Amino acid sequence: MNSPPLNDLTERAREIFRLVVEGYLDSGSPVGSKALAGEGRVNLSPASIRNVLADLEARGLLSAPHTSAGRMPTDTGLRLFVDAMMQVAEPTREERDAIEQRLGEPGPIERALEETSALLSDLSGAAGMVMVPTREPRLAQVSLTALDTHRVLAVLVGEDGQIENRIIALPAEALGTSLEQASNYLTARSAGRTLAEAASAVEEEIASGKSALDEASSDLVRRGLATWSEDAAKRPVMIVRGQANLLDEAALGDIERVRSLLDDLESKQSVASLLERARRAEAMRIFIGSENRLFSLSGSSVIASPYRDREGRVVGVLGVIGPTRLNYARVVPMVDFTARSLGKRIG
Known part of the structure; x- marks a missing residue:
């Protein structure tokens, strides 16, 4: 246009x-x-x-x-x-401090992404969106610890320092001395690899009989990797928060437009493809109404910015979606600052 x-x-x-x-x-x-x-x-x-x-x-x-x-x-x-x-209104000192505080809290990266999406929604009065990093972190260490006779706590430590854990349900016979053996084996085979790479290498070695693991340890290793791999596959491509903000008094006068927009958000893959354009551009993008075919019916705007890790690599995209009457002067710099703050959290 x-x-x-x-x-x-x-x-x-x-x-x-x-x-x-x-x-x-x-x-x-x-x-x-x-x-x-x-x-x-x-x-x-x-x-x-x-x-x-x-x-x-x-x-x-x-x-x-x-x-x-x-x-x-x-x-x-x-x-x-x-x-x-447009004359942009930079975030105030209080707003910047609030953003950095909320995104700087310790915990899994998924929690930070959820927090970012909710934060963008709160700041903009529209819906906040975050597309999760497309790259898998490389692993540094894996440890397995028995919680009781039927449960094991699996802890994965990434090379970037991120720590995640899952609870694995196991038969009692899989516990005991096999835990230490399985932990050492997993760390040795996964260090420097992504989860997918480690799972492929371990499965190939166990299937060929070259793993030197007993039956219980092999079962433990397979169950652990299966749990993590399944969990990773279920992670959403995109996190959206604040859809209720789109149902304000002005929007109710054009309920068909709002319904169309909510349908667009429900079909996350379509919106994710739009955010992917911002990721490839490696810069802030503003899509206004009919400029983008996806929102030609809903008359919506998207403000999206890539976020980078500390090495400057683009790892994902975040943004705001709402009616075309967004407060662009305030939201644009807010999205930019949030992207930079999340990048510091990613590491």
């Missing part, structure tokens, strides 16, 4: 256009000529303002809903505003 250059507009038209867009983004309602003239923000008569509004509408920057005499920005108009006129 190509918007007209900003210098094609007179200074008066630019000012009126800016006020209409800002008024719409603030209230969610069309802005009329009487409101612009009555508040003293434009030193023109309502009739002169209407002429400028009509010209902006003819240029495809504004539209006039049938139910209102006011104007609201089109997707093209929003694109011009975001790219050429």
Whole structure:
């Protein structure tokens, strides 16, 4: 979608256009000529303002809903505003501290991703999204500890320092001296490998009879790896939080659009493919309404940013999805700062 250059507009038209867009983004309602003239923000008569509004509408920057005499920005108009006129409002010191504190709490990386999605939703008043890292961490150590006669605690330590654990249910005969043997074997075979690589190597060695493990230890190793592999496969491609924020008072006047948007979010794979475009671009992306075919019916916008590890590699994408009247000036820098904060947490 190509918007007209900003210098094609007179200074008066630019000012009126800016006020209409800002008024719409603030209230969610069309802005009329009487409101612009009555508040003293434009030193023109309502009739002169209407002429400028009509010209902006003819240029495809504004539209006039049938139910209102006011104007609201089109997707093209929003694109011009975001790219050429918007003045971003950087997060305050308190907001930055709150973000870093919530994302800096210890625990599994999945918890940090869940927290990030909820955080973005809280900050934006829309729905927050996080696409989980596509790369698997490499393992450093595996340990198995008996909890009781039928349960074992499996702990995986990644090379990046991340620690995760799972409880494995086992028959009683699998416990005992086989635990130590299985732990040593798993660490030796998994160090420096991803979980998938380790599982493949272990299965090949056990199947060929070269593992030097007794039957109980072999069973323990297989069960442990199977539990972890199954768990990894079930991890969501994308985490979405705050869908209820999309059902605000303004949205209820256009319930079909909201239903379409919620359907889009339910089909996470489609939205994930959109976020993947932001990941490949390695930079902040803003998708506005009909610019993207996925949201042509729901009229929604997406603000998405890649997040990187400490070595600067892109490992995932996070963002916000909501109506096109998002507060772009506030949400864009907030998404950017959250992406950088999550990157520090990833390691």
